[in-house]
Amino acid sequence: MIKNKVKLLALDLDGTVLTSNNTLSDEVKAAIQRAIDAGIEVVAASGRPFCSMPKEILSMDGIRYIIASNGAAVYDVNKNRVRSVTLRESDVIKLLKLTEDYDLIWEAFLDGETCTDKRYYDDPVKYGCHEAYVEYVQSSRGCSDDMRGYIFERKDKLDSVEIVCSNKALREEIRAKLEDNLDTVYITSSSADFIEFMDRDATKSNAVRFICERENIDINDTAACGNADNDVDMIAQAGVGAAVKNATKSCLEAADIVVDSNDKNGVKQLIEKLLELKVVGREYRFR
Numbered sequence: 381m382i383k384n385k386v387k388l389l390a391l392d393l394d395g396t397v398l399t400s401n402n403t404l405s406d407e408v409k410a411a412i413q414r415a416i417d418a419g420i421e422v423v424a425a426s427g428r429p430f431c432s433m434p435k436e437i438l439s440m441d442g443i444r445y446i447i448a449s450n451g452a453a454v455y456d457v458n459k460n461r462v463r464s465v466t467l468r469e470s471d472v473i474k475l476l477k478l479t480e481d482y483d484l485i486w487e488a489f490l491d492g493e494t495c496t497d498k499r500y501y502d503d504p505v506k507y508g509c510h511e512a513y514v515e516y517v518q519s520s521r522g523c524s525d526d527m528r529g530y531i532f533e534r535k536d537k538l539d540s541v542e543i544v545c546s547n548k549a550l551r552e553e554i555r556a557k558l559e560d561n562l563d564t565v566y567i568t569s570s571s572a573d574f575i576e577f578m579d580r581d582a583t584k585s586n587a588v589r590f591i592c593e594r595e596n597i598d599i600n601d602t603a604a605c606g607n608a609d610n611d612v613d614m615i616a617q618a619g620v621g622a623a624v625k626n627a628t629k630s631c632l633e634a635a636d637i638v639v640d641s642n643d644k645n646g647v648k649q650l651i652e653k654l655l656e657l658k659v660v661g662r663e664y665r666f667r
Contacts, residue, residue, distance in 0.1 A: 385601045386654050388421040390447070390588050390614055391647060392606035393434065394570065396624055397424075399643050401512045404436045411648035416442030418655055423447060423591060425584045427570035427610055429489040429539065430455050432520035449489050450568060450610050451587035452539035452578050461491060463590050464539075465582035471565050472535040475577060476528055478561055482554065485544040486527035490537050495530055498523040500544055508546035508573040542576040551575060568610040576610065585613035605650055606631055607642065622650050 391397050391412075398404055416422050424437050425447040433446060444457040454463035485507055487496045500507050501523035504514050524530045531541055545551040555575050559567055566578045584606075592599050603620035604611070607627040615621035616634045623635035624646040632638060637653075640646035 386420060386603045386620060387597045387601040388423060388588070388592060388595070388603070389415055389651070389654065390423045390425045390584070390602065390604040390618070392584075392608070392611045392614075393424055393426040393428065393437065395607035395626060395642050396605055396611070397437075397642070397647050398434065400510070402510075402516055404434065405645055405648075407645045408647050409436065409440070411645075411651040412440065413442070414655060415651045416440075420654070421445070421591075421595060421597065423588065425451075425587065425604070425606075425611075425614060427576060427608075429453075429494050430459075430461075431492060431494055432516070445591050447584055447587040447591075449539040450566070450570070450576060450578050450582060451584045452489075452582035453491065454587050454590060462594075463587060464491075465579045465586075466490075467535075467538045467540065467577065467579050468564060469535045471562060471577075471579070472531065472538060472541070474562060475541070475558065475565070476532060478558060479543075479554065482550075484554075486531060487521070487542045487544065488527065488531050488534065489539045489541070490534060491539065494521045495527070496521045496523050497527045497544075498525050507544050509544075540576060540578045540582070542574050544573055545575065546573045570608045570610045583613050584611060585617045588614055588617070603650070603654055605639070605647060620654070 412422055422443055423445045427450045430448040446455045452465050453461055456462050485497045485500045504517045505511060509517060564580050566580045566583055568576050600619040602618045604614045604618035605622040606615055607624050609628055609630050612630050612634045621634060621636045623631045623638050624642050625638055626641040639649040
């Protein structure tokens with residue numbers, strides 16, 4: 381039984397708020413605006429770096445905080461970076477050393493700059509990118525023929541780095557090796573073909589807690605919704621944890637409730653339930 385006290389709603393973007401075609405439906409956009417108008421602090425919480433956030437989200441009146449790079453950065457309404465947790469230099473060096481025997485597609489994210497392997501930039505679909513995201517990849521990133529060198533040169537200021545790998549067996553091998561040897565790195569995934577690396581303190585859940593402390597909101601008075609493994613910690617800590625039907629197994633298991641998929645306006649359904657709680661002022665059992 382959940383009481384009517386949600387004051388902050390943290391929403392993942394890709395696969396949750398956005399459709400599989402990388403678009404924001406009119407229905408979900410209107411629902412988010414209704415939540416804002418009702419006094420709920422709506423926070424975008426994404427694995428994307430800030431520089432590649434959807435314009436439709438950045439331009440919405442009332443969205444005052446953006447969580448970027450899986451929590452490595454938090455930006456306020458004036459685009460000021462108010463929280464920053466970058467990777468340790470020693471962890472970046474160790475990560476590169478542990479993967480030196482593999483020919484991998486790397487991406488790197490830092491404040492104001494994003495770079496990807498030129499092979500991925502030139503043909504994202506070849507490496508597992510959905511066709512709907514090709515324009516997003518190529519318009520939001522620079523590229524390099526030497527991503528390992530790029531990462532090493534910027535080892536003191538990286539928000540996050542990630543490996544793009546569509547080979548499941550290889551991906552699992554690499555992830556297991558790195559999890560065994562990088563105890564101060566947060567390793568997660570926002571998509572099946574990604575392995576993402578941030579500092580252990582740079583999680584979406586910690587970023588939400590930071591905003592709650594800043595706005596004097598109890599963590600139990602929050603709701604969160606997502607679709608992937610990088611959303612699990614945020615969903616688990618929320619007063620109301622939700623997952624869309626297209627979510628990963630771990631995400632679904634962490635959730636209190638499951639709403640329709642991202643392609644069927646699941647976030648709209650969640651917001652309608654939260655607003656009913658707020659307006660009716662009674663206990664409500666989610667089904």
